[in-house]
Amino acid sequence: MKNLQKSVVLLFLLSAFAVFAQGNPGNTVKITGKLIEQDTKLPLEFATVTIQNTANVTINGAMTDANGEYSINVAPGIYNIKFDFISFKPTAILAKEITGNTNLGVTAMASDATMLNDVEIVAERSTVEIKLDKRVYSVGKDMMVKGGTVSDVLDNVPSVSVDAEGNVALRGNQSVTILIDGRPSSLAGSNVADVLRLLPADSVDKVEVITNPSARYDAEGGGGIVNIILKKGSANGFNGSVVASTGNPDNHGISANLNYRSENFNLFSNLGYNYRNSPGNSFTNTEYLNKDNTTRNFVNEKRISKRKQNGINASFGAEWFLDKTLTWTNSVSVRKNNGDNPTKTYFDNYDANHNYQSTRYRYNEEDEKDTNVRFSTNLIKKFDDKGHELKIDASVSKSMDDENAIINDITLGSPNLVNSNERTFNDEDENRALIQADYVLPLGENSRFEAGYRGSFTTMETDAKAEILNGGIWENNKNYSNFLQYKEKVNALYSQFGSKMGKFSYLFGLRWEDSNIDVNLLDSSNYNNKRYNNFFPSAFLTYEFNEGTSASISYSRRINRPRGRFLNPFSGLESNINIFRGNPDLDPSMTNAIDIGFLKKWSKVTLSSSAYMNITDDTFQFIRRATGDFAVQQVGGLDTTDPQGNVTIVDGEDIKTPIILTTPVNLAKEYRFGFEFNVNYTPFKWWRINSNFNFYRNETKGDYTFTYVDGKGNTINDFINLNRTAYSWTTRVNSKISLPLKIDWQLNGNYEAPQNTAQGKRIGVASANTSLSKDILKDKATIGINVQDIFNSRKMKNETYLPGELRSHSEMQWRQRQVTVSFTYRFNMNKNDKQKQQKEQQDNGGDEFMGG
Known part of the structure; x- marks a missing residue:
């Protein structure tokens, strides 16, 4: 409490000093x-x-x-x-x-509109607006994502990358917080990647990328914040747009963005339906080793999946302009999806000399139902027209996610055809409530004081069961069954003061968060409470050399709390030899972030560059390790022997393959340093280029000790040294050209360079996308075609080496090349209608909600 009092006094003194420092x-x-x-x-x-x-x-x-x-x-x-x-x-x-x-x-x-060779080329705002504290990506004008999902949107945003599994990274750092309209939107329990794939790209208005947030923003996310703002209406009267799309593989959808605005109120809605089939594939070729690193045997695992989704999204909202100073907004959103994900997995077994032995076939038929309902309310009171205002926000939401699967395991060509029949159930319910208040008080012409409160309350329960058919009776498999209860209560207070003195401006803030978290495994009576409170200071200094040149330096402290998949011990069983399992004992990681930025604008070029450093304690690291367990394959009458006498072969009939576990653990330290360049170049009014380059060095220090029982019943104490230093870089170039006959062409290329990991390396990946669009019906409609992953090269590739355990090479492609055709029709508006809200509506769009 004394530290809090000292911090408040310090902040007050800084504010007073800044006020008295003002002068003409x-x-x-x-x-x-x-x-x-x-x-x-x-x-x-x-x-x-x-x-x-x-x-x-x-x-x-x-x-x-x-x-x-x-x-x-x-x-x-x-x-x-x-x-x-x-x-x-x-x-x-x-x-x-x-x-x-x-x-x-x-x-x-x-x-600015220019006539060129009888073709009207209408200039419009760049799709990427670069600012000192964040970058804003306007999605409405991006043809590349028409008919896609929010994952496709993010993968086209500078500094943001989405890997083949859907994991989002900001400047190469996956410790990033993803918000929708400034709210977590029930993402705590669910897999964020899955949620982003369910939302259609046409529902997104813009994306904000905040690499080093100030104290007014939620402290969650060591790598920064990505805020996805959904569309709302703007223009007076009734207006809107309808988008229909179809593609191959199956990608069919229709959505409508409708709005009616009068002098006293504004009604807005977004409706959508989609059906998608996203075929994917992966393989993992593994050489299993004895303790002396000689070869034990080989297993090549190949997986083919077809992810089918039927989904509807609907949101309705109303703004009521009570008077010129008071606005009240209420909205309801519903998301419902049904999925079918049949997965075929083949295991080709070879002995130590790489002689073929047998093939196992594992078929996983999974059904999924996902439902989310949310209600939000917002009240804005403006005391004057100089920025003095109070905002109060609240929301409640409920999510239900049920996944059920039936798994058949077969040895091809064996008299004992069926090895096992299994089934899994994973039912997840989440309830979330948020309440927030933000107060802004201008002090003079160039100073501002802010303060606020934010309360976040979440309860998530996951009932996971696995059963195996034994003698016609389904029996519980306790190794893959648990009931996880996660409760999170986070209360936060913040205050910050900023001022501008000539060309110099500053912003100092302090945030305090109290976290009370329960992670309970009810089946095993394992109860774990984590209660902690932390201060999160921030400081931003900016100097404007002239009207187009400025530099900044900023500091903030961040937290990254483990949630959802990171904590849940349950794992899917598409493969029973390569298992992912969450770790309920994970602790939060703390990051100190420093960012030095430089912004320069010329007539045709805008350059935004930054050098950054993140120092993280207790960082999360995924490790692969032995478990001591084995998956047994019944070979039957095949005459197999183990020339080295290892435990791989039993009685000359059963092949026992070690089960390898992937799980997150806390490490001691992570040091991340890098620099980034973003360039927007407009060589001609009909050609725009924006590019991003990010280079970073990542050093981790730590080790992991674990115990398991081997196949002979011996207790093994093992140790993994996770010290490493890795260098990597990513680059992205996006080009948009306005051709004659009102045709636009967009092309982008991406490259992620190789990177060493704690237990191997990630292989570099290059990919490209392109799109064409043409305005028709007197510019009231647009028809477009886009191709995602032109060369079908977007794959996650990894090599892993565990001494005395295995060497492996894996490749994973979440979705194959996609071709989509879309048709957009606008009524009571034209192509260049910004579809933006007035300033007070923008404030309610989620940007400000993140503050408290």
Whole structure:
């Protein structure tokens, strides 16, 4: 408590110092104003304002803030004031006499349209807006993701990558928090990758990437935050759009984004249906070793899957403008999906000399039902038009996810045809409640104080069962059965103060979170409570050298709590020799993050670069290890021998293959250092290029000790040294060209370089996507075609070496090459309608909700 009091006092003193530090330089006056878009009346952020004398020599300049406002100090005189923003017509106020503090009011900038060879090429905002504290990716104009899922959206966002299993990483770091409309959206218990694959891309408006969040944001996520903001309506009257798509492999869907807005209220909805078949494949070729590293035997495992999904998504909401200062918003969303995932797995067995012995065939027929319902409410009170406001948010949600599977295990060509019949049940229920309050108080023209509270309360129960058929009776397999109860209560308080003094600005914040977490395995009466509270300070310093050049340095402390798949001991049994199992004893990891950024804007090029360093305690690391258990294959009458006399062969008939477990563990330390470049280049009005390059060095320090019983009944104490240093890099280039006849062509390429891991290495992967679109019906409709993974090369490839256990090479392709055709029809709006909400609606779109 004393530390909290000291921190509050310190924050107050810093705030007081900053307030008294404000002042107006002598012999200068202040020019202020605001820039907006002419069509939508939305503020233009990061537009350039240049002050020149009558000889057109630049005297001073600035960039507009998030509200489109600017403030520039100059000496009294006569000036030309010029306004510039990429893809908008330049605007100027000429020969303006400035004798004292002057407010130029609101200036509207119009979009730039050019006629070229009788083809109308309409300039529009770049799909990627680069800001100092985050990057905003506008999805609505990206053809590449039409007919896809949110996973496809994220995989096209700079700094973000999605691997073949659907795991999301930010700058190569998978300790990232994924939010939907600023809320976890029932992701704590569910596999995040699965949820992102269920949501259609057409429901997404934009994606915000926050690499180093301040104290006002949730402290969760050591690698940063990715916030997915869903579409809502904007324009007055009734308007909207409908998107229909079809593809091969089966990818059929239809969605509608509808909106009605009047002076007193706004109604919005998003409806969608989709049917998808995502065939995938994988293989793991393993050489099993004796303790002296000589070869014991070989097993080649090949898996073929067909993931079929039927899903509906519906959301309805209403904004009520009670008066000019008070807005109340309520919304309900429902997501329901049914899935069928038949998986065929083949195990080819070879002896130590690689002579073929037998083949096992394992068929897993899985059915899945997933339902999510959420209600959200939001109240915004604006005390004035200068940013003094109070926001209160609350939401409740319920998720139900049921997965059932029947598994047949057969030895092909053996008289004893059926080895085993198994079935699994995995029923998961989650209830979540969130409440939050955020208060903003401007202090003078250039300072702001913020404070807030956030409470997050989650209960998740997973009932997992595995049964094996024995003599016509289903018997429980206790090795793969458990009832997991997860309860999480997190209460948070935060406060921060920011100010701008000329070209220098700063933001200091402090967050306090109290965590009370129960991880209970009820079947084994294993109860584990983890109660801890932590301070999360943050500091941001920014200096603007001129109107297009600025630098920043920031620091924050973050936490990464293990959830869902990381904790749950239950594992699917598609394979019974390569098993994944969660670890309920995982502790949270803590990260100290430092980021140094530089932003430079030229007429056609925007460069955003950063150097970053993350130091993490108790980081999560996936390890593969022996369990001492074996999967038995009945070979029957086949004459097999083990030339080395190992436990692989029993009585010349049964082949026993070691079961290898993959599980997450806590390590002592992780040091991650890297640098990143993001470049937006517009060589011509009809051609846009954006690219991203990220290089990083990752060093881990730690070891893992474990015990198991081998096939001879001996207790084995084993040790894995996880110390390593790895270098890797990723790059992405996206090109969009406007061709004649109103045709747009988009092409992007991705490459993930090789990387050493604690127990082997990840092999580099290159992939490419492309799309074409054409406007028809007087620009009211667009038809498009896109190809995901042109060369069918997007695969996760790994090599693993465990001395005295195994060497393996694995490749996994979640989804094969996909071709999709889409048709979009817009009514009561045109292609360049921003479909954005007014400023107060944007605040409710999820951006601000993350704060408390």
